[in-house]
Amino acid sequence: MSRVRVHNFSVSLDGFGTGEGQSAEAPFGHAGSRLHEWFFLTRTFRAMQGKEGGTAGVDEAMAGAWRAGIGAEIMGRNKFGPQRGPWQDHEWKGWWGPNPPFHTPVFVLTHHPRPSVEMEGGTVFHFVEADPAEALRQAREAAGGLDVRIGGGPSTVRAFLEADLIDELHVVVVPIVLGRGVRLWDGLDGLEDRFRIESVTTPSGVTHVTMSRT
Numbered sequence: 569m570s571r572v573r574v575h576n577f578s579v580s581l582d583g584f585g586t587g588e589g590q591s592a593e594a595p596f597g598h599a600g601s602r603l604h605e606w607f608f609l610t611r612t613f614r615a616m617q618g619k620e621g622g623t624a625g626v627d628e629a630m631a632g633a634w635r636a637g638i639g640a641e642i643m644g645r646n647k648f649g650p651q652r653g654p655w656q657d658h659e660w661k662g663w664w665g666p667n668p669p670f671h672t673p674v675f676v677l678t679h680h681p682r683p684s685v686e687m688e689g690g691t692v693f694h695f696v697e698a699d700p701a702e703a704l705r706q707a708r709e710a711a712g713g714l715d716v717r718i719g720g721g722p723s724t725v726r727a728f729l730e731a732d733l734i735d736e737l738h739v740v741v742v743p744i745v746l747g748r749g750v751r752l753w754d755g756l757d758g759l760e761d762r763f764r765i766e767s768v769t770t771p772s773g774v775t776h777v778t779m780s781r782t
Contacts, residue, residue, distance in 0.1 A: 570708055571715045571735040574725055575634035577752075578603040578740040578774075584749040585722030590650050595663055602744050606772045607631055616669050626770045630738065639714025640707040641670050644724035645678040648693065654680050661685055662693065673710040675703055677724060700731040722752040729756055737763070737779040 579585050580603065587599030596603060607613050611622035612631040622628065645651075649660050662668055667688035676695045685693040694710075696703060707716045718728050728734050739752070753759070763779035770776065 570639070570711060570713060572704065572718060572728065572733055573638070573715055573736040573738075574718045574720075574734060575738045576607060576631055576740060577720060577722075577725060577738065578607070578742050579722075579752050580742055580744050580746040580749075582745050582747065583751045583753045584746040585720065585725070585752045586646075587746055587749040590646060592650050595650070597749060599744075599746055599749060603742050606740065606742065606770075606774045609772070623772075626768055626776065627772055627774070630740070630776050633738070634717070637715045638672060638717045639711025640672050641674045641717045641719045642703050642707050642724070642728075643674060643676055643719040644721050645676055647719055647721045647724070648676045655682050658682065661687065667691075673707070674719075675707050675710075677703060700728050700733055704728075704733055722750045726752055726754070726756065729759060732762070735781045739777045739779070741775040741777060743773050 577585065580599070584599070586603075587597030589597040594600065601608065606627055609623045610628045610631040611624065612628060612634075614620065614622040648662050651657065651660065668691040671690040674691060674693050676693055677698065678695050679697055680695075681697050682695045684695070687693070694706075696706060698706065704716060718725055718734060729737075762781060764782050765777065765779050767775055767777045
C-alpha cells in the first residue's frame with residue numbers, strides 16, 4: 569500500500585506551525601517568513617521559482633525529497649487560502665499562481681465543498697468535506713499507487729497523526745519562538761512510541777527531525 573508522508577513541515581521551538589492572524593498578505597500570520605527561511609535558500613525552492621542556484625547540503629537533501637513518488641496531496645483549507653466560512657471568492661485559486669508546484673490531484677479539506685479547479689501543470693484542487701480516513705481513501709484512489717503527501721497546515725497534520733494515518737513525518741525545528749498561533753503537537757502525548765526518530769542539525773540553525781513508522 570502507498571505511504572502517507574509529511575515533508576518540510578516547519579515548527580518553532582514552542583511548537584507552532586503557523587502564526588496568528590493569517591491574511592491574504594500574511595499567509596503565516598505574524599510568523600511571516602521566519603519558519604521557512606531555511607527552505608527559501610535551497611536549490612529546490614529556487615527551482616520552483618524558475619531560478620538557478622541555492623544551497624546544497626543537508627537542507628537541500630531534505631527539501632528535495634518532498635516530490636519523489638507522490639501521487640496526490642491532502643491539505644487543510646487554511647493552507648489553500650485565508651477565507652473562512654462559505655466561499656465568497658471563487659476566483660481565489662491558492663497562493664501559488666497559475667502553475668502550483670504540486671502537479672498532482674490536491675484534496676482540500678473544507679466544510680464548504682465547491683467545484684474542482686484545474687490548474688496548469690497537472691494540479692487539480694478538489695474541495696471535499698471528509699474525515700482523515702475518507703480523505704485518504706479518495707487521495708489514494710487518485711494517486712494511482714503512489715504515495716500521498718499531507719501538506720498541512722498544523723491542524724491537518726495533527727488530525728492525521730491523531731488518526732494514526734501517517735507513515736513518515738519530516739519536521740523542521742526552527743530556532744525561533746512564536747508565542748501564539750496554531751501548535752502541531754497538542755494532544756499527541758506518546759507519539760514518539762509509534763516511530764523511529766532521527767535528527768540532524770544543519771549550519772542554517774534548523775534541526776531536521778524524521779519520524780518513520782516502526
